Amino acid sequence: MSAESEKETVEKKTENPKPTADKNPKKPDVVPPTAKKTIPPKVATKEEPELPAFEKGIGDKITEKFGEKTTITFVKPDRVGIKVGRENIHEVAEFARDVLNYDHVDSVAGVDYPADKEIEVVYHLSSYTDPSLSRQILEIATRAQREEDPIPGNDATKLPSLRDIFYSVEFHEREVFEMLGVFFEGHPDNRRLLLPEDWADLPPLRKDFRNKGR
Amino acid sequence: MSTPTLPPGLAIQKADERIMTLNVGPQHPGSGHMRIIVQIDGDYIVACDPDPGYVHRGEEKMAEYRNYVLNIPHLERPVIHDSCNILYPYVLGVEELLGLEVSERAKYVRVIASELNRCVYTMYWLAIYGIFLGHSTMFMWPAGDRELLIDLLEKMTGARVTHSYFIPGGIRNDLPANFEDVCLRQVNYFEKRIKEYADIFYDNPILISRTEKTGILTRENAIRLGTTGSVLRASGIDYDVRKKEPYDVYDELDFQTNVLKSGDSYARSKIPWLDMMESCRIIRDALQKMPKSGSVRVKLKPNPKGAIGSVYKRVESGRGALGCYIVSDKKAEPYRVKLSVPSFRNLIALPHLLIGEKLGNMPSVYWSLNYWPVEADR
Numbered sequence: 001m002s003a004e005s006e007k008e009t010v011e012k013k014t015e016n017p018k019p020t021a022d023k024n025p026k027k028p029d030v031v032p033p034t035a036k037k038t039i040p041p042k043v044a045t046k047e048e049p050e051l052p053a054f055e056k057g058i059g060d061k062i063t064e065k066f067g068e069k070t071t072i073t074f075v076k077p078d079r080v081g082i083k084v085g086r087e088n089i090h091e092v093a094e095f096a097r098d099v100l101n102y103d104h105v106d107s108v109a110g111v112d113y114p115a116d117k118e119i120e121v122v123y124h125l126s127s128y129t130d131p132s133l134s135r136q137i138l139e140i141a142t143r144a145q146r147e148e149d150p151i152p153g154n155d156a157t158k159l160p161s162l163r164d165i166f167y168s169v170e171f172h173e174r175e176v177f178e179m180l181g182v183f184f185e186g187h188p189d190n191r192r193l194l195l196p197e198d199w200a201d202l203p204p205l206r207k208d209f210r211n212k213g214r
Numbered sequence: 215m216s217t218p219t220l221p222p223g224l225a226i227q228k229a230d231e232r233i234m235t236l237n238v239g240p241q242h243p244g245s246g247h248m249r250i251i252v253q254i255d256g257d258y259i260v261a262c263d264p265d266p267g268y269v270h271r272g273e274e275k276m277a278e279y280r281n282y283v284l285n286i287p288h289l290e291r292p293v294i295h296d297s298c299n300i301l302y303p304y305v306l307g308v309e310e311l312l313g314l315e316v317s318e319r320a321k322y323v324r325v326i327a328s329e330l331n332r333c334v335y336t337m338y339w340l341a342i343y344g345i346f347l348g349h350s351t352m353f354m355w356p357a358g359d360r361e362l363l364i365d366l367l368e369k370m371t372g373a374r375v376t377h378s379y380f381i382p383g384g385i386r387n388d389l390p391a392n393f394e395d396v397c398l399r400q401v402n403y404f405e406k407r408i409k410e411y412a413d414i415f416y417d418n419p420i421l422i423s424r425t426e427k428t429g430i431l432t433r434e435n436a437i438r439l440g441t442t443g444s445v446l447r448a449s450g451i452d453y454d455v456r457k458k459e460p461y462d463v464y465d466e467l468d469f470q471t472n473v474l475k476s477g478d479s480y481a482r483s484k485i486p487w488l489d490m491m492e493s494c495r496i497i498r499d500a501l502q503k504m505p506k507s508g509s510v511r512v513k514l515k516p517n518p519k520g521a522i523g524s525v526y527k528r529v530e531s532g533r534g535a536l537g538c539y540i541v542s543d544k545k546a547e548p549y550r551v552k553l554s555v556p557s558f559r560n561l562i563a564l565p566h567l568l569i570g571e572k573l574g575n576m577p578s579v580y581w582s583l584n585y586w587p588v589e590a591d592r
Binding site: 081105135171192209 | 272275276279437439451458524528537541549550552554558559591
């Protein structure tokens with residue numbers, strides 16, 4: 001996997017959410033009507049269409065430190081989303097913990113994108129100790145290569161584990177491994193969690209696993 | 215596929231080994247629908263491996279096949295006793311994706327339903343907690359008093375347990391006539407009743423001797439493990455999503471969060487009970503501030519399609535912060551729905567609490583986690 005081709009897909013994916021983040025509403029040709037709607041009306045009336053300053057600051061800090069390695073996908077009230085290549089996810093997470101003060105993960109979600117031949121893993125970071133971050137969620141998304149014929153744990157679908165940075169990902173990463181077949185390198189305990197021990201089908205949250213009768 | 219490795223509990227035990235491996239569950243009534251593999255040295259637990267998954271139903275997969283509205287009835291199944299709260303983040307997320315605005319009255323009704331449901335769940339949990347400590351009165355009282363609020367919810371929603379009451383854009387139907395008076399009366403009586411639990415349960419020296427200083431979760435560990443809800447607040451961290459990131463009208467209501475410092479089983483079991491009194495306060499306040507009339511839902515198009523993008527919403531449920539991550543690709547069905555449930559997040563703390571404890575303390579420590587196996591498995 002070259003970094004070039006990956007960046008291209010990342011850019012492609014972020015084309016749509018981007019206009020929500022940084023354009024003023026006077027240009028209807030730039031802002032698609034659907035994207036505008038994603039801002040909750042209540043907050044939109046309270047604040048001007050300007051980007052929320054605090055959230056933008058978080059995004060800027062990350063861009064300042066990592067530059068080209070990360071892409072800001074969206075900045076919404078209380079939510080910041082970034083995309084990171086798998087080779088940089090470890091240092092970005094370390095930066096989020098040590099400098100930005102996020103101290104635990106709320107959720108780790110795996111999303112399958114068969115058309116891109118990739119599986120995305122999204123970490124939602126949050127903070128108990130820093131009062132200024134108590135409303136905030138930082139979404140760090142990274143992508144692993146997807147195999148057509150998966151052998152979970154023994155194919156190229158691998159990501160570095162964040163368990164040594166955020167201890168709280170332990171069970172979440174085990175769940176992503178069994179449900180999507182993403183093996184986390186460096187995770188001390190990659191056993192099954194929810195699925196039965198004798199499950200021998202595809203990882204069930206992949207899009208090519210179909211529910212019976214559907 | 216790789217050959218599955220046997221979990222440690224299924225390995226055959228040698229007769230002369232000092233450490234004994236014990237399977238608690240999944241049929242054992244003390245563990246709920248899950249198994250806890252513990253290793254004991256004499257009376258003391260030296261290793262613990264929680265094994266959930268016995269009631270995994272693939273809710274997240276099912277959600278990818280149904281449209282945004284049809285997802286409502288099945289997504290509340292993981293915790294039927296707290297069905298309003300488990301739907302809440304999903305509904306908030308869908309509203310953001312569809313760009314719907316909720317009326318003020320609907321927001322207040324949602325808050326009332328959500329608080330009633332929190333009490334109903336907590337009473338059910340309290341009943342089980344009581345019976346597993348051998349306190350059968352504490353099973354009978356909450357199970358009976360719970361009916362007061364179930365009757366209220368039945369009047370509101372038409373269903374005793376699985377309400378499917380919240381829909382994107384408001385609530386399914388308006389309150390029945392004269393609801394406010396009945397609600398106020400029942401809630402006041404309910405509050406009087408739960409205050410009596412102090413005498414029989416929370417100030418009971420037997421309960422205190424069994425739960426105090428057992429299963430201690432330190433403040434540092436509570437943060438590091440990412441625990442949430444009553445487990446977190448019993449360890450001295452003041453974090454409640456209703457206060458920290460208020461959704462709907464929680465920022466206009468008058469209530470406080472309960473925090474205890476000791477981090478033991480006693481503190482963890484006391485927090486939900488204290489929270490119920492705050493819930494009564496919230497309900498009374500909301501009944502007063504609620505607009506007396508107005509629409510409670512917006513008309514939805516058939517098969518509404520969400521905007522491209524993702525949304526992460528969270529609420530405070532009866533057990534802790536409940537998050538919902540929805541990815542939409544402009545189809546009628548969501549591309550991905552992920553429920554980040556408090557039971558699953560708190561489960562990681564169980565080995566940390568049990569190691570070093572006596573085996574006899576296991577039920578009290580386990581149930582003090584406010585853990586709901588069906589929710590953790592989804």
